[in-house]
Amino acid sequence: MVSALAYAEEISWAKQLASLSKLFGDIALVTPLSDNAEEASKYYKKVYVVKTKTFEPISVGKAIENIVSKEGAKILIFPCTNKGRMLAGILSGKLGAIPVTDVINVSSSGEKFIMTKLTFGGNAKVDVEVEPPFTLCISAGALKEAETRGEAGEIEELEAPEPQIEVSFEPRKAEGVSPEKAEVVVGAGRGIKKKEDLDMIKELAKLLGGAWSVTRPLAADYGWADSWIGISGLMISPKLYIAVGISGQPHHMMGVRGSKVIVAINNDESAPIFEESDYGVVGDLYKVVPVLIKKLKERRGR
Ligand SMILES: Cc1cc2nc3c(=O)[nH]c(=O)nc-3n(C[C@H](O)[C@H](O)[C@H](O)COP(=O)(O)OP(=O)(O)OC[C@H]3O[C@@H](n4cnc5c(N)ncnc54)[C@H](O)[C@@H]3O)c2cc1C
Numbered sequence: 670m671v672s673a674l675a676y677a678e679e680i681s682w683a684k685q686l687a688s689l690s691k692l693f694g695d696i697a698l699v700t701p702l703s704d705n706a707e708e709a710s711k712y713y714k715k716v717y718v719v720k721t722k723t724f725e726p727i728s729v730g731k732a733i734e735n736i737v738s739k740e741g742a743k744i745l746i747f748p749c750t751n752k753g754r755m756l757a758g759i760l761s762g763k764l765g766a767i768p769v770t771d772v773i774n775v776s777s778s779g780e781k782f783i784m785t786k787l788t789f790g791g792n793a794k795v796d797v798e799v800e801p802p803f804t805l806c807i808s809a810g811a812l813k814e815a816e817t818r819g820e821a822g823e824i825e826e827l828e829a830p831e832p833q834i835e836v837s838f839e840p841r842k843a844e845g846v847s848p849e850k851a852e853v854v855v856g857a858g859r860g861i862k863k864k865e866d867l868d869m870i871k872e873l874a875k876l877l878g879g880a881w882s883v884t885r886p887l888a889a890d891y892g893w894a895d896s897w898i899g900i901s902g903l904m905i906s907p908k909l910y911i912a913v914g915i916s917g918q919p920h921h922m923m924g925v926r927g928s929k930v931i932v933a934i935n936n937d938e939s940a941p942i943f944e945e946s947d948y949g950v951v952g953d954l955y956k957v958v959p960v961l962i963k964k965l966k967e968r969r970g971r
Pocket of ligand 1: 857886936954
């Protein structure tokens with residue numbers, strides 16, 4: 670028996686969610702990836718590997734529901750990813766558990782737990798007091814990775830129930846390193862006038878050995894990229910974030926606050942991004958970025 674179940678696909682998420690055992694007691698991990706199971710077992714009392722042909726949320730949710738009944742867990746923990754949110758929603762409904770999303774801190778007060786969560790699109794924080802049963806989705810970057818436990822937990826493999834509907838996933842075509850893992854990210858906003866002009870953003874990112882991405886309007890409205898940075902997109906924490914032609918609206922800034930250093934290039938000196946940047950260049954990106962590229966190439970002898 671465990672008091673909580675955590676769901677994670679990536680090992681870094683598994684290690685972060687394990688840190689909640691200090692508050693919740695023993696946690697079992699549910700993961701679809703057997704490759705991570707041995708490493709994860711150093712952090713959990715038990716690891717369930719739920720095997721599926723493809724990720725179909727209702728069938729994975731059913732598998733988790735079965736584990737919940739077996740283990741008697743009353744707390745379900747998910748990362749705030751698309752899949753995590755989907756599963757948290759399904760299981761909250763099935764188990765009558767209170768769903769709490771976008772959690773950035775958890776503490777306890779007697780029998781109750783206090784979740785600090787983001788609200789109003791990430792512009793404010795609120796404390797929510799809950800008692801089990803509940804499900805929670807943890808925001809990226811909220812937790813530090815746990816220490817390993819003394820002894821490795823048991824690993825059990827299960828088959829997820831056969832999906833009732835057919836789902837197929839086409840992986841995103843990866844161009845180089847992903848923004849979530851890169852040490853340097855160059856972000857482009859609506860200061861960029863044409864899709865072709867993103868080439869200079871990509872070139873700058875490549876010269877810095879990093880990744881590029883965009884604000885939501887460029888991806889969701891113009892279709893120039895298939896993902897974006899921000900509260901409704903990717904949460905990044907690079908060593909350096911260069912924001913090019915980005916105004917710095919809270920929805921976007923929520924996704925980059927984990928960056929160590931933020932540099933903004935914007936031709937409007939009153940743009941809000943300058944208030945959250947470590948360094949700022951007030952200027953036309955069409956003049957500044959080519960100079961940066963030229964200087965970097967000179968340095969690298971290209
Ligand atoms: C529910 C909800 C969720 C959202 N989630 C997200 C999210 O996850 N991520 C996200 O990014 N947005 C999100 N948004 C949208 C967000 O609120 C902003 O509208 C968006 O971030 C603005 O993008 P931007 O900075 O590219 O554009 P703008 O705000 O239009 O800013 C463009 C900037 O470019 C500058 N500029 C123009 N020309 C030049 C030039 N030649 N040289 C230099 N600078 C120039 C301008 O001065 C301006 O500051 C969300 C909105 C909603 C309602």
